[in-house]
Amino acid sequence: MTAVTNKPAKIYTAYFSPTGGTKKVALALTSALADTDRFTEIDLSLPVLAQYTFAADDIIVIAVPVFGGRVPAFALQQLTTLHGQNTSAIAIAAYGNRAYEDALLELSDSLTSQSFHVIAAAAILSEHSMLRSVAAGRPDADDLAQLTDFAKKISAKPLTDAPALTNIPGNRPYKDWQPMPVVPKVSDSCIRCGLCSATCPTQAIPSGQPHTTDPQKCILCLRCTVVCPKNARSLPQQAQAMICQKLESIKDIYKNNEFFY
Incomplete structure (x- = not known):
């Protein structure tokens, strides 16, 4: 397990993971960042959430699934319960093998608007929620090993005064997308x-x-x-x-x- 060398006050992970894949990604990365398994989980899929405020020397992993190349609007709404104070954040978009398009950029923009400092980001493969045979078994052992290596690279970065990321793919305005007009x-x-x-x-x-x-x-x-x-x-x-x-x-x-x- 990789310890964060910058010694954040606390480590958190927040995820919107209705079917479990995004949570698996978030926990894998957060576990690799922490020097123990004692980090705080925030499940953004709970219908009712408390308000959270994070300190400048905290670090948080925030993971969402990709719906049609975007962050689900409801997930963005849930993210408004998280309040940074120039808090270092790692943005994660989990997607099911098609494309993540504007989702990672949209997530990063949303976090920045809420006073988080996005020091790293990633687009990670996860089983497709609507057709589990697509990207089946992802994240797999190789994915988890890559997340551990990613944690090492993040650990070498300063938690404060790190330059803003400018290389996250995506477009503004974000793509237009509407969910299928069906229910289970x-x-x-x-x-x-x-x-x-x-x-x-x-x-x-x-x-x-x-x-x-x-x-x-x-x-x-x-x-x-x-x-x-x-x-x-x-x-x-x-x-x-x-x-x-x-x-x-x-x-x-x-x-x-x-x-x-």
């Missing part, structure tokens, strides 16, 4: 246990009616499909077929992670 369907296997409702980031699943979904609130993050003990929730068949067709050409491509520091 519910099969007869649903036992109405309420787990999907309790863990839905946007509270799109009513607590008294867990077999329904509010299309005005659902962001298609698919957390409900991975937490359901009966696998009763899934994308509609037509939407699944469209995604399969769209991603077929990149299914077996092994893309490389990208690091900026």
Whole structure:
């Protein structure tokens, strides 16, 4: 494990990870940065969040998934609960083999606007949330080793007075993107246990009616499909077929992670 040589006061990691892949990336990097496993986790997918303020000598890893080349709007909203004081931050965009486009730049811009100092950034491969056979098993052992090496490079940087990153790819204005106008369907296997409702980031699943979904609130993050003990929730068949067709050409491509520091 690599210790941060600049001795930050505290190390944090914050992640929006509805299906778990982004969390895996965030924890791997944060564990490599810390000299112990004692760092603070902030789960940005919780429906209700406290406000956090970080000191100038803290360091935080902030990881989000990529939705259509952008940071999910709801994740950006959740990020407003984090307040820096020229706090060193590492921006991570986790994506499922297609492209991260403007997401990493958008995340960095958002953090900068909230008084974080982005000293490093990375685009890391993770299983695609809508089609798990795409980038299956990512991040894998090689990815985790690369994150450890990335931590070593970050550890050699000053936590204060480091130059601002100018090499993060992306465009301003960011690309226009809208999610598919569908919500997960519910099969007869649903036992109405309420787990999907309790863990839905946007509270799109009513607590008294867990077999329904509010299309005005659902962001298609698919957390409900991975937490359901009966696998009763899934994308509609037509939407699944469209995604399969769209991603077929990149299914077996092994893309490389990208690091900026």
